[in-house]
Amino acid sequence: MPDAVIKNEKQYQALLEIGYSKEKAARIANMPDQVENGGNAKPYEEWTKEELYQQARKTGVEGRSYMNKNNLIKSLQTNQNT
Structure with a gap:
């Protein structure tokens, strides 16, 4: 590889x-x-939920499809793959 x-x-x-x-x-x-x-x-708080979802997808955040906007922000800010 x-x-x-x-x-x-x-x-x-x-x-x-x-x-x-x-x-x-x-x-x-x-x-x-x-x-x-x-x-x-721009700060995540200014992003749409769809933008946050796509960013979470790019960074490999697990469980993103079940998250609301606030949970997506928190997950991206802490960069946790929950």
Whole structure:
């Protein structure tokens, strides 16, 4: 299996240093909003439920289809895969 490409290496390394697993750090560092907006994406509270759901899908949040908007926000902010 080829090595994964990390889109934001600086962020990836910072996340590893604070204790994130390689998988979780890579997932966060490769999130489109982080790369495209330079980390200046609008707050999750301003996103629609559909936008939150799609972001949760991209980041692999389990149980997302059963979550309301507030639960999606909380899960994405804490980056938990519940």
